[in-house]
Amino acid sequence: MSSSNQSLLPENTDNLISLTIDNQSYSVEKRQNLLQACLSLGLDLPYFCWHPAMGSVGSCRQCAVTQYQNSEDTRGRLVMSCMTPLTEGMIISLKDDKSQQFRETNIEAIMTNHPHDCPVCEEGGNCHLQDMTLMGKHINRRYSGKKRTHLNQFLGPLLNHEMNRCIGCYRCVRFYRDYCGDKDLNVFGSKSHLYFGRAESGVLQSHFSGNLAQVCPTGVFTDKPFSHHYSRKWDLQTAPAICPHCSLGCNINLGQRSGSIRRITNRHHDEVNGHFLCNTGLFGYEHINHNERLEWPLKRNNEHKTTDKLTPEQAQTLLTEYCDTPNENCIAVGSVRTHIENNAALLRLVGQQQFYLGIDDNHAQLLNKLCSAYQETSLSPISLAEVERCDAALIINEDITHTAPRLALSLRQMSRNAGLKKAAKLGIKYWQDDAVRNITQTTLSPIHILESHRSELSDIATQSIVLTSDEQTLLLQEIASLLTAHLNSQAEQPVSSEAKAIVNDLIAAEYPLVITGVQHRDLKLLSLSIEIADTLKRLKQNTGFYAVTQAGNDLHLGMIATNSDQQNRSQGLDSLLKRLNSGTVETLIILETDLYRYLDKFQLDDALNQVKQIVVIDQLLTRTAAMADLILPATSFAESYGCYLSSEGRLQFSFATMAPIEERLAPWQWLSTQIGTPSYSELVLWVSERFPQLKAIETFAELTRFNELSPFRVARQAVRSSSRTAIDAVEHVKEEQPPIDLNGPFTHSMEGVAGFRQTLVQPISVLPADQWSPKWNSDQAGSRVGVNHTREQSSSTTSPWTQGVRIFSPKSQPKDLGYQQTHSSVRLDSEQVRLTPSANLYADFELASYSKALASLAPQKLARIHPETARKWQLEESQQIRLRSDRSQVALECLFDSNQAKNTISIPTCDFRQLGTWARLTPLPAQKRSETSTQERVQPLSNEEER
Ligand code: SF4
Ligand code: SF4
Ligand code: FES
Incomplete structure (x- = not known):
């Protein structure tokens, strides 16, 4: 990621200058500061306050070097290298007595109050600090x-x-x-x-x-x-x-x-x-590490009401038996949190028509829309680094601070670009952080946010427009028609001041950006976002687009849906429920999806009871796994290798950190006998054939070729400067023999080729070990990575194994979407209320919610409602309400919140997934409040209540 938005500056790798450091000539990229240049050349120069992403403030004085006016100058003067711009022909010294002495004295002063408690x-x-203290030659404490x-x-x-x-x-x-x-x-x-x-x-x-x-x-x-x-x-x-x-x-x-x-x-x-x-x-x-991790295959024994442990062979035999039904009676559910290869293996086993996506139908529809847009329009998602280069943004109906936090951080850096331009005009370098911030003060690039609840980005927003989705639709329609008028050089129709301001800013920008997502399950808003971005791209070729999807691998599920023909399209969990209720399913195989997170418990219980045998392949004993007849324990992403497709469309390979424990296998390995694809390479080639867009996945079929390339393996950790610490020292000091990793270039042992030598023996170099070099032991050695983009001395900057492959690219002959005013809204009656999800990064991601520290940060589950809307419904603060849709019902406590759009209620994402986009609201009488906790689901309505 660019430091201080340096990427805004022209990408000119020829922009090199020559300089002399300690009598050696070097050529470096001009836009950096002297400290960056020295570090990128692999020279040892200590520093503290500079950070590649945050620039320089010159406060620690540790990076001093001596600069000479010319070759005759023998005295030179001390300069702080992090505050010194590069100039052609400059002469400096790191090793002269004066600068060494200065750095030594400085670090001694810095260390005066430090407790020197390194052992504990x-x-x-x-x-x-340890590294820099030694590098600064402060050895004795006086x-x-x-x-x-x-x-x-x-x-x-x-x-x-x-x-x-x-x-x-x-x-x-x-x-x-x-x-x-x-x-x-x-x-x-x-x-x-x-x-x-x-x-x-x-x-x-x-x-x-x-x-x-x-x-x-x-x-x-x-x-x-x-x-x-x-x-x-x-x-x-x-x-x-x-x-x-x-x-x-x-x-x-x-x-x-x-x-x-x-x-x-x-x-x-x-x-x-x-x-x-x-x-x-x-x-x-x-x-x-969770104690609910599954370790062995388990079979429900209905006769004895027990769960029996099986051997892997017994489990395979049983799986074969279960799959031995007429094809249409065996169906499967794919997962958003597993590797692409696992979903592919399951798809291959049951076929397209029997494959259900592990997401709700609306989510599937939105992903389908997105994948089609990437196939047919001029749009392709940009990277986060490119987001940081943009200079105006429109965010539509996605709370990226919670659904895609790292993107929100990039957008925050993007907002500084107007200020950086202002500073650049005054000759201030982008990395002179204090000076830039002083000059720019409140100068921000325009960011317009359309949302149903004011988000945490509102402090940098030009406009934070809080509206219901229907109102957002109207505003987006105005924006779309205004852009179309610009595109066709037509006269503008009268529109709201908000729409005009947005369009003006987007058109005035050099790199405008449209961000949207699937969080709200609103197809019309997503379609309009795509239309707006597409039209804008025709007007401004540099337009960026980013659509946030909702989980590690859900975009791939969208691709599965898009790839099939209309009639046989894989569908989501709502369709699954209908299929199960049809009573024709004999075997249901569920891959790494806790269905109870998406579907109403009572409806799901009933549906699952109609299935003859349920197979669950998962890492954890979820509520769904507890319903299974056969459980196959799956490896986590730490124990298996495989690919993820990010919402940027970047296909990335994830290596296994450790060998699987007990009888866990990657899901595709459990299925490999059934599908007749025994090896990873064969499976990957099948994926490439089945999904032409994923052709790049073939690169990763080469995994086992690493072994052929070199008998030397790469160590999984930096060179050790100590012996191992005995983990059970009270009992013994032995360490168990580590397993041998036959897949990939790494060794599980501590021995192996370390550090910068990795690339000599394997075409990959990506570990912290790669960032190690003598004197640089801390993880911050990694902050030097990427400092100099021109050298490319490491294969890690170019290898698809570490960089991934972007699979979407703009079409040369995109389909003309034009502006289609075809989006109609669902009409709600007076008892119904529009729901919006209140996303939270500590509560919404299934696997992360098993981490105690994160779970403790998850907010209380509440229904946020605007005070005026609450008055309309005659609600009191903290009152319990019941929300009931045709999918499910929940009881929640009300929180009055004037940051919420009127006539909508914002509820936790988990409840939104179950209820959908609207519900009937029933205030619960005061006496019932104590009976229904906010976390608790209400019982099904009796027929009388229902009426
Ligand atoms: S040493 Fe750590 S805590 Fe102290 S100022 Fe630096 S970053 Fe902050
Ligand atoms: S959840 Fe993971 S992928 Fe998402 S922003 Fe955080 S670190 Fe990045
Ligand atoms: S790194 Fe602190 S003054 Fe240069």
Whole structure:
């Protein structure tokens, strides 16, 4: 990800200058600062306050170098390299006595109050301060006076706070306040009595607070869930993987020891997540270690009312028996949270007509619309880095702060582009962070948001227009017709001032952007968003488009639906329910989907009771798995390899971090005998044939070829500078023999080719080990990755294994959508109310919700209602209401909220998925309040009530 939106500047890789560093000549990219240039050349220069994503403020004084006026100048002068622009022919020295002495004195002063508690600090061995102290040559401590001490704060379940370790570099507040736009962390005090924390103890509010553990160069903020199952960095085994939760496909490193995942760290990807992940991505891994993980095949024994453990062979035999029914009597449900290959194997087993998507029908329809748009129109989604380059945006009906948090962070950086342009005109470089912020102040690029509840991006919005979906439709129609008028050079029809302002800003922009999504299950709004983006693209070729989908792999399910012919199209769970109720299904195979999250419990219980045998392939004992006759334990994404398709259309490969435990297998492996595709490569080739758009997946069929390419394996962790820490030292100091990984280029042992040598033996180099080099042991060594885009010395910057492959590209002859005013709304009667989902990143992603720390941050389930609408319904604050649709019913407590659109009620996503887009509202009498908790489902209505 670009630092400080540097990508806004022209991408000119020829823009190189020459400079001399310690008598060596180098050629570097001109737009960086001197520190960046030195780091990108692999030189050792210590720094603290500079960060590649946040630019320079020149506060720590650690990056001093000597600059000479010319070759005759022998004295030179000290400059802070992070604040020094590059000029042609500049001569500098890092190794001269003067700058070395300065850095040594400076780090000694910085360390005066540091507790030097490395042996008990969780950063120990993985600490930027340790690395920089040694690099700065501060070896002996001379200060013997008292050290300044602080009290620590409780900051919530994600981070520990140990303020005594602070070196006052200001990175934390700059990240928290300037980069993320959150306000509850600040710096207090003055001079050497600075305190970085909250005004009072309490949970940090930012969705990105977990990154402080990486942003802080010392151990002030450390990863709290990691503390609970701590392991030193050198004892971890890591692998490059993809975050499975939302649809953005952020790149992560998973670290495991002894078969349990210990932590997740950011894996730098220039085009996707850059340097940061959201909290869900960082901490949403506890499902892998969960005590409800399934380990053996299980069979329900109805006779003895027990559950019997089976061997894998017995399970396979039973599965064959269950599948031995007339084809149409065996149906299957695919999953949004599993690898593409697993869904493909299931699709191959049952065939298109018997395959149901593990999402509701509306969701399937929207994904289908989106996939068609990518096939037929000029639109293709852009990357998050490209989002950061845009200079005006329209967000339509998607709360990206919760459904796609990392995208919201990119949009926040995008909002700075108008200010950066202003600064650039005055000759201020994009990386001079303080100067840029001083000049730009409140100058923001235009962002218009149409939403049904004011979102957390409203502080950077030009307009945050809170409307019902019907009102949004009208406004979008105005925007669409205005754009069409511009396109056809026709006279404009009179439209609202909001529509005019939006169109003016989009047309004036160089890189306009339209963001939308499927969160609201509103086909007409999605169709209009596509039409608007398509028309805008005809007007402005640089128009960007991003449609957020809802889970790690739901776009692939959309592709399954789109690929089939209209009549035999795979459908969602509403259609599944009808099919089950038809009573013709003998075998139902459910892949990694907890149906109870989507469908009404009572309706689903009834439907499942009509099926002869239910097979569930899943990682966890979900409510659906508890209904199964046969359970096949599946590997998690940490134990198996496979592909994800992000909402950007980036096909990415996720490596396994550890070997499967007990009898777990990847779902496609459970099915491989049935489908007659015994190997991964064969399955992948079948996927490529079946889905021509996924042709790029063939690259990953080469997985096992890594073994042929070289007998040397790549270590899963950086070079070790210590022996292992005995995990059960009280009993013994032996470590079990690690398994051998036959798939892929990595070894499970600590031994192997490490660091920069990886690319010599395998065409891949993606681990933290790759970021290691002598003197750079902390994870922040990774912050040097991507600093210089011109060198491309590492295959990790170009390999499809690490960069993924974008499968959608703009069509050369797109279908002309034109503007179709064909969208009609559902009319509601006076007892019905429109529902909207209230998304939450800690509550909505199924696998992440197994992480205790994240679950504790999930909000109380409430129905948000505008006070005026509440008055219309004669509701009191905190009153219980019942919402009932033809799909389900729930009881919730009311919260009056003037940020909610009138005439709508916003409810938690899980309830919205069950109810749909409208419901009948019944206020519950006061006496019933104590009987019905907000979390609890009401009983089915009696016939009398129903009437
Ligand atoms: S808490 Fe960490 S990031 Fe913040 S100023 Fe102190 S050392 Fe720097
Ligand atoms: S949940 Fe989404 S935004 Fe967060 S790290 Fe994962 S993919 Fe990225
Ligand atoms: S990194 Fe240059 S002054 Fe801090």
